[in-house]
Amino acid sequence: MGGACGRRNRVLAQVCAAPAILGLALTAAVPATAQTLPAQPPSAAASPPPGPCELHIWPATATHTTFQGWVHAGAVDGAQRGVKGYPDLHASALDTGQQVRLLATIDWRTAFSDPALVVVVHSAPTGAADDRARTSRLVTEGSSPCYREMIITSSIVESEVFSKQSVRILALRKRFDDAGSQPANFSSMSQAAILFSDADKTAADSSVRLDAAVQVAFVTAVGKFAVMQSFH
Amino acid sequence: MIGLRYALSLIGAALAAPAAMAQPVATPAAPPASEPAEVAAPTPAPAAPVPACELHVWPAARVSAITQGVGAGFGIIGALIDTAAHADQNKRDTAFITGTLDAQAQAQVLRDLDLPAKLHLPPSQVIIHDQGIDTKRDDPQRLSNSTTPCYTEFVVRSLSYFQNIAYRGQMRTFLEVRRFDGATVKLDFRDSRHEDLKVKLPKEGEDTGPATDALLTAFRGDVAFFSDKYARKYK
Numbered sequence: 001m002g003g004a005c006g007r008r009n010r011v012l013a014q015v016c017a018a019p020a021i022l023g024l025a026l027t028a029a030v031p032a033t034a035q036t037l038p039a040q041p042p043s044a045a046a047s048p049p050p051g052p053c054e055l056h057i058w059p060a061t062a063t064h065t066t067f068q069g070w071v072h073a074g075a076v077d078g079a080q081r082g083v084k085g086y087p088d089l090h091a092s093a094l095d096t097g098q099q100v101r102l103l104a105t106i107d108w109r110t111a112f113s114d115p116a117l118v119v120v121v122h123s124a125p126t127g128a129a130d131d132r133a134r135t136s137r138l139v140t141e142g143s144s145p146c147y148r149e150m151i152i153t154s155s156i157v158e159s160e161v162f163s164k165q166s167v168r169i170l171a172l173r174k175r176f177d178d179a180g181s182q183p184a185n186f187s188s189m190s191q192a193a194i195l196f197s198d199a200d201k202t203a204a205d206s207s208v209r210l211d212a213a214v215q216v217a218f219v220t221a222v223g224k225f226a227v228m229q230s231f232h
Numbered sequence: 233m234i235g236l237r238y239a240l241s242l243i244g245a246a247l248a249a250p251a252a253m254a255q256p257v258a259t260p261a262a263p264p265a266s267e268p269a270e271v272a273a274p275t276p277a278p279a280a281p282v283p284a285c286e287l288h289v290w291p292a293a294r295v296s297a298i299t300q301g302v303g304a305g306f307g308i309i310g311a312l313i314d315t316a317a318h319a320d321q322n323k324r325d326t327a328f329i330t331g332t333l334d335a336q337a338q339a340q341v342l343r344d345l346d347l348p349a350k351l352h353l354p355p356s357q358v359i360i361h362d363q364g365i366d367t368k369r370d371d372p373q374r375l376s377n378s379t380t381p382c383y384t385e386f387v388v389r390s391l392s393y394f395q396n397i398a399y400r401g402q403m404r405t406f407l408e409v410r411r412f413d414g415a416t417v418k419l420d421f422r423d424s425r426h427e428d429l430k431v432k433l434p435k436e437g438e439d440t441g442p443a444t445d446a447l448l449t450a451f452r453g454d455v456a457f458f459s460d461k462y463a464r465k466y467k
Contacts (some may be wrong), residue, residue, distance in 0.1 A: 154331030
């Protein structure tokens, strides 16, 4: 996988990761249910692993908002709670169902440089109290020895008066290399600006366009994390 | 102006601060075939009585993160420039704290601390709400719809991170306890407490693990200190 590529050499890792960034693409809409993408036959690699690697992905519970304006600042989920002076940042475009749909559109096999990767996007958050401290797999039954978990622990739409509006994710990757191994954790955050032009703002369907822009930023942020984790 | 607003909001906040499960069941011996089977129904274990008192808990409604540079000391213009220069960092730190100390994480810490015991309350059913709430000093009404006579509220009002050239990084937690006599509040105690963080808040791509642990530890310490102070004052 890309992780192995990254661990050998940092420069080589960046070369390996570059196509991953380009490979992130929005494809056709996918139903918001746990979904297994069919394994593709592995290419003629020099030393093929004993079985395909599995990547299990979980969405965040909800998407929060943070807002720092000229007059109002600091309330978490201000618009959702009906706090006066807090604009709607369209966090509803990233509810759990939408996250699942968007996560299923990402080309994970390219991002992880593994054409045989078996990807499962789960339809609900993990529900575990502390995923970082957990040493066991969340999916034990029938899972491959080569097993990875990617958990979106938080999703946030953020707005700051002196900075671009953006979507930020906090995520955790747990890598289990064989059946009895301890996981290698990597937790970090990534963000992507919400690209919303003046033409989009004045369009009749500006709300729909903003939803779409928020979703694109989420996918981009997740893609950045996918690249980051390959270095660790 | 925004620097002034941030400063004022910080100062303002500081001033206002304030089973029957898994029971071993003996397997009855098989009765003789000629006799009718007579199996005593297992007696269910009595359920633990639900405490009559309620402790309602709300997670933080507000999160702020402010990093100041030297520009903050040069009047309003300097503060404005300084705020603009740190805008991305403040946005990032605010989001990181919001995500790391979300309602679920706060609830876990508060459950572990056993708040009713810490606050010297009678045995209470702890009801943790999943969204923050803004409180007003002059509001005597309950924040929930509960009508139980024995009723207390514990509100995490705000989480605030502050860093400048003198302070490496501080997490301050603003907390409030409201005790009720019937429908109206009879005691409203507000305070805040800060912990110095030993680690910097992470940037994009950096490992968030150490800062996550530091924030959780700071929050736990702040709540424990506040609860002990409340218990000492109103025992």
